[in-house]
Structure formats: C-alpha cells, structure tokens
Amino acid sequence: MSDSDGLFPATELEHVDVVVDDGVEAGGGVNKRFRAFEPNAVMLVPPDLGEWLPQNHLSRFIADIVETQLDLKKFYASYAKSKGQPPYDPRLMVRVLLYGYCVGVRSSRELERVCVDVVAFRWLAAQQAPDFRSIARFRKRHLSSLGNVFLQALELCRAAGMVSLGQVALDGTKVRANASRRKAMSYARLTEKQKVLADEVSALLADADAIDDAEDARFGKDKRGDELPPELARRESRLVKLAEARAALEADAAVRARKEAEKKARDKGDDDDIAAQKGDDAAKNAVVRPKAQRNFTDPDSRIMKTADGSFHYAYNAQAIVDADHQIIVATTLTNIGVDVEQVVPLVEKLHATTGVLPRQVLADAGYCSATNLDYAKTVEDGSDGRTEFFIATGRVKHGERVPEVPRGRIPANATLRERMARKLKTKKGRAVYARRKAIVEPVFGQIHTRQGKFVLLRGLEQAAHEWYLIAACHNLMKLHTMQTKALLATPAALIASPAT
Template identity: 25%
Template sequence: MTRLSTNHTIRLNNGSYPPSVDELIPANHLVRVVSRTIDEMDLTPLLRTYSKGGGASRFHPIMLFKVFVYGYMTRVYSSRMLAKAMRENVMFMWLSGGQRPDFRTLNMFRSSRLKAVMDEVFMATVKLLAAKGYVKLENYFVDGTKIESAANKYSFVWKRGIDTNERKLDEKLRAFIIEVDRVAQNENVEYGDRDLEEMGEQTTFTAEDVAELAAVLNERLSKLESQGAGEDVKKLKKDVKQVVSDFLPRKRKYEAQRAILGERNSFSKTDHDATFMRMKEDHFKNGQLKPGYNVQIGTENGFVLGYDIFPNPTDTRTLKPHLENMRYRFGKLPLRVIADAGYGSQENYAYLEKNNIDAIVKDGTFHRAGKRSWRKNPFNTEQWPYDAATDSYSCPEGRSLTYVRTVRRETDGGYAQDLRIYTSESCEGCSRRDRCTRSQGNRTIQRNEELRRLREKAHARLLSEDGKILRKRRAVEVETVFGQVKGNQAFRRFHLRGTRKVSVEWGLLMIGYNIKRTCLQV
C-alpha cells in the first residue's frame, strides 16, 4: 500500500513574505509582450478623452486598455469575468499592478471611452507595425465574415411585414373615413377646412394625415356637443378614440420602423443596427437566419490593417466604403486588392480602375469560364461570334441577332449600368429553339460592354503568375484571422449591441491578433 505524506498542507513559501507577482510570470510570456507593445503605441487619442475636466481618474486608461486587450486575447470577454480575473489571475494582477476596478468601471471604459476613439487607437497599432516594417500597404487582402449579434434571435422586424401591416391599416383608414364622411353628409353637418371625402380618396396615409383626421373629428365633436346631439356625440367619441388610441400609434410605429430599416430588409428589436442574415454555422447546422453584422477586414503579411462593420448581408456593396475608410486612415490606397468572387461587380471593378488599383478580384464567371463544358456549350451566348461591321451576333443556327436599343438599369446600390439589347429577326422553324430559349417570341440577349471589358481585364490579372500567387495567399492571409477568432478564441457572437460598441469589440480582437502575430515575426 502506498504511503501518503502526513503533511497535506502545501505552502508556496515558508518565508515571511509571499513571492513577487513578477517572479511568477516567465520572461517571454504573452502578457509581457502585450504590455510592452502597448507601451510603444501612441495612445494620445485615448488619453485625450480624460482632458475635459472633472476629477482625476482612479485607474489609468493605459492599464485598463492593456487588461481589455489581454482579456480578448485569452477569451475573457465579460467585464464581470475581467474584474474577477484581476482578483484571482496572476497575469491580470501583474498587468493591473494589483489594482481592482469593478465590472462597472471596466464596462464604462469599454462602452464610453474606447467607443469614442477605437478607430484611432487601432490605427496606432497599424502605424506601429508600419514603423517596424511589417506592413507596406501594397497587397491588400479583403474578405468578410458574419458574426451574430447579442440581440434576441426571435426579435425580428421585416420590411415585408411592415409593408403588409401598413397597407392593411391604410385600407382600414380609407374605409373608416368614407363611412364617417357618409354619416356626416346624411346629417348635413359641416366640419373642418378639409373635406373628409378628399382624404378618403387617398391610397396611403402618413401619421400627419391621421393626426389631422383626429383634429377634424374633434372639431366636429365639439360642434355636436354644443348642439346637444347625444347619440351622435357618443358614436363620434368612439370614432375619435379609435383614431387616437389605435390608428395613430400604429402609423407612428410603422414610420419609426421604416426609419430604422433604411435600405435594409430587416432589423432586430433589441439591436436596431443588426440585420438578419443567414449564418453558416448555427446550433442546428441549417443556416438559420439570425441577427448579425458583416465584418470586413483587410490584411497584409498576416496583419490586420483595417476593419469595418456593415449591416449588409452580402459583400458586394462593402468594398468601396471599406477602401474609402482606408484612404481616410492611411491617406492613400493599396496598390493591389485581392478578393473573392463576392466582390466581383462592375461597380467595384470601375472603382478600383478609377483609383489605379490592380484588381485581383474574381467574379461569378471566372471558374466557369475555365471549364471545357462552358466553352463548348453552343448555347452559351458569351461564346457567340460578334460582327462589328453590322453590330450583330450569330446564334448556333447562323441566324443574326441585331442591336435594338440600350437600356439603363440601376443596381440596389444605385449604380447605373448600360445594357445593349440584341434580338433575333426570326426564330420560326428553328429545330433547336426549345434548347436555346423559353421565350414565346424571338431570342433576345443583352450585353454589358463595360462589364465585359473590366471582367476581361481582371481575368488577365488573375491568370498571370503574380495573380496566381496572390490568389493562393488570400486564403492564408484572411481566413487565418477568422479561424483564430471564431475557432480558437470561440468568438462567434458579440457581447455588446450597436455598431459602434460592436466595433470596439472587434477592434480589441484585431489588436490582440496583431500583437500575437508580431511574436511570430521575431
């Protein structure tokens, strides 16, 4: 039988004094790297937030910032858990110098102080990386991911639902006004400056219209009360109550929801900035719609140089504002932008060309164009021969499709595209018509010449030797960041609500990621 020691009390130190906290932390530990790196950063914007009067801060903002960065690097995201770690965790105790701010102080610092200057603080990190030669803003790799909001999953408000409810309310209002007007005409009672019959002819109503209706009915009510018409007064009071307590609040609610929606199709009641998106990963693995944000980042040499938070479910309309933000932060744009097919649109290609940026950006046809089945398909209109002299195309049966007109269309973002329409003179008697088109009339095709030019230019860069190398690097550059954050750090859901507060959380994650990355460069 194994004999156990009789001394079951384990002591760290038999001396009179406890060991120093600094002695318990290895020389090359990550917490020391965090502290040393942040000390090298220019955090004047953060310190400036404390220069507007008032008493002295009990806790230094640089210390609080270090605690948050290290916390987000080690999967401690809650202010309560950070406060606990500063009491129990040796690393946090060393970082805070033994100070113990409560969770309210930590939360106030993150939600108020950092929120105001997070963009400038993050740029201080990037400028430090540039000063050390880690980044040069030459090859800029862009990609996005969706992060779930802290909002309730079932707090959705849909634009379609607002449209339906408001249409039903307008129909009810129109019927109500017509009925009130009919009763008034039968009684030959005059009221107000505006005829209710005119309001009843409207198809839609605003909250101002409903408020005006209530005023007209109140004016009529006062006249009836002066005439002593008891039954009429009772009926009209009921009508006024319905307008004031039912119709008007609902109309105001729908207008307020439309103001929150903006150009989106949905939002969350508990986080108005979040949009419902189809997440790739959810508890049931079925792509459930949940409130979230589209996070766009750009990297170079493995470091994150910029990030932005968008409510757009897709990536297409995020590239231009993201690069404009980069221009504002750096004062210049990168030489090359590398992105996947989610960014391949005419608007983005034209923007990159206008700003002299090489677009290493795929589009939806890039991989299909390289397949033999695509090239050999006789009904692929992209392969049909074009005759510049007659401005016409020839179908597989040799019939001519001539130019008819040019149509201008706008994308969801308001970008105008010119489409040239070509129509066959006759498809009668064609033995292959059922395979060529489902239209009852003659075959029609459309051509966007500007998009084709920009697409060919992008494809040439993608297929060049440099393009192939950069395409391979893109998956390593950007996807690594998302893998670290969502996989290793298990950050798949924001803990704060609102775009600005969410931006603070993501900024802390990216600063921590860049600091970790510097360790690999040594």
C-alpha cells in the first residue's frame, strides 16, 4: 500500500522506525499473538463435567464406592413418611460428605460453596448444589449411619487384601474439640460467680416487684406489665447454666472417687459388697478440685495437653493400625486424657469386628499397667502363643531386674512388668517394637494434614461418630491409592512381559 492511499497526504506524514524498548520486540507485548480467549463464547453442546475429571480421580472412586459397594439401607429406612417436600437423595449427600471429609472440607457452609465452585463436588452433586442447612440436617440425622461407614470401608480394605493383622500398633492422639476456652469456668470461680449472680437476681427481682407495684398503681391491674426485664432474664438463664455445670463437676468427682475407692478395696481383697459400700461412702464425701473446669460450649470435652505442649479442649482418639497398608482396623474417641485404659476395649473391639486377633500388638509406655499386662498374658496363654503383646514399660524402676542383654532362663519370681521389659530387650523384641512408630504415627499425621485433626460436632457421642467417619475416609483414601497404583502398574507390566 502506497503513501498516497492513506487518509493524509504523503508530504504531511513522518516515518518513524519501530523502537525496541526494554528488550520487547516489535511483535511482542500487546502485539504478541496469543491463543484465542473468548470468555463470552456460547457452547453449542452442554459440557459433561465428568469429562473434566481424570479417570483415576478420587471423586470418581467415591462415587463408585457409594453406588456399588456401600449399604445405604439405614439411610433410606429413616424416611418412613411419604408426605412432605422431597429431600435430597442419600446417595448424593453421602457422596458429597465422604469426598468432603477426604479432602478436608467439612463445614456445611463450605460444602455448599464448593458444590458450586469446585468441579469435583459439582459433579458428585449432579449440579444440584444442596444448601448448607440441608447438608447439616442430613449429617445430624444420619450421623450413626455415617459412622457405620467405617466398618464397611474396613471390610472393603480386607477384601482387597490390605489387612493381614500380622502386626498392628496401638496409639492415641488428641483431637481438638469445637469448644471455646473463653467459655469455661473452674469449680472455685463457678461457685463464687453463682453466689454473685444469685444476689444480683434477688436484687433485680426486688426491683421488678417495685416496678410492677408502681405500674399497677399507674395503669391498673388489668394492664400487662409482668414480663421479666432483659437483665433479669439473662442473669436467670446464666444462673441455671452455672448450677448445671456445678452439678456436673460434683457428679464427675463422685464417680471418680467411687471408682478409686472400689479399686483400692478390691486390691486389698475385699468382696464386692464391701467394695461397693466403700465406693458409696467415697462418692458421698467426694470433694471437687477447685481447678476442675467445665466448658459451656461442649461440656463433654476436656482440657488436654497436645503434641505442641499447649493445652486445649480436646478428645482422645485411639486407633489400632495394621502394618501392611496403614489401615485403621479399630478406633474409638473418649474424653479421658490418658491412654492406659484403652488397651482392653480396643483389642476386644478389634476381635469382635474381624473375628480374629492379630499376631503382634505393639504399644508405647503410655499403655503399660498391671491390668493391661495381665490381660496381655491372658490373651497370649489363651491363643497358645499365636498372639504376642509388645508394650513398652518405660524407665526401669528402682529394684527391677531387667538385664540389658537378657540371657538364660527368666527368673520364676519375675513380675509381669519385668518379663515384658526383658522381652523388649531381646533381639526380636527390639526389632518388632522398632516398627511401632512407622506403623501408627504416620496415620495421625496424614489425617492432620489432609483432613484436619479436629471435630466440628459437639458432645462425646456426636464427636465419636464424626471421628469414625474421618477414620473411614482415611481407609477409603488408602484403598483408592492402592487401586490407582495397580492401574498405573498394569500397562507397564504388559510392556515389560511381551506376549509369547
């Protein structure tokens, strides 16, 4: 195109050479040819969200598990009435909740958001996007059934050959409760505050009576004027809560005193009647520790020391983990801070669930007690040696006879603690117990990283069911990982071994 073809005469035009500024070429910068970007383009064919997810995506695995493997009869059985607004299909809600608990999205409001924003959740919900109230109500209504998914997930892992029960490890971890440390009171402060509030309520009641008399004289007795003032209503409700908290602390102290008195009586050789009488006497005379606390947001939670050395309201989660693929084979959640009382219940729970006992049970020194050592010996003798316990005994106490390198026969008068300590000093004992950390502790770390080591629901029963759901999702992710590795290894195996 010549200069005369333009809008202006050629004599009035000044030709300027293209200048390269800061290394940007003439065809670069805003003049660069980019890939087509048309945000307002209309799709002639509706998109299939399933095409946006890889074939081995976790959401596809969860959907397949819910559709073909899980028994949802308990969920459907709860909808006994045919009337009313149609609820969301339990398959949809279970898919969303399981995937959410797998990837650490557990809040009902957050689940509502991701069902709109995140492709995997939107595909699982079939683009229905349930609101947070529906999600929260479904979780609360079917909490026990959701907790039962743990048993079904365990059976799926056993069917896949991921559980052998050859070697298992028992350990515990503190799970944060949904409780505020600012909404708690010690017994001493609670008693003091209760007296102050009682005086304030009495003064407000006197003022209310005086106001009522004045209003009756002014407006007449037929006029309403008997409503409680806001300050009085608030203080009365607080007074009721304080009384309930105080009664609960006193009841806990009585139970603890009865339990300790009965144990001491039985250790002395007293019969059951005398032990029960001593327990009743101790319960009547029980004194609450002044520093004993009660939380008002979650009364079942307890102050516990966590791994970082700080103190929080928490629950104590216990788990038995199989060594093969780190599958949780038995678990529970308690509000007892110490671990020592959980050996017998968890091992019995594992036996009832699977029908067999593991060959080796490993536990740290937090589980060492005379009761647990006696139980371990009973199980070992009853199984003819097919089940062995390896429980760390902690530091050797003064007077205990535990050689550094055990040789020869075990002394006939050796205590159960000395026998266990001697067992762990042997070459086999050292090798077996060294596996404990590698079996169980990574499981709690994985839950903390991927799912979050806390519970949203309040109350021991509801928190326990939520923990079972967390454990079930951990096992399902282990199953998904194994299946994914098997699928990825199949083509390689076919290439490595050509057909004959």
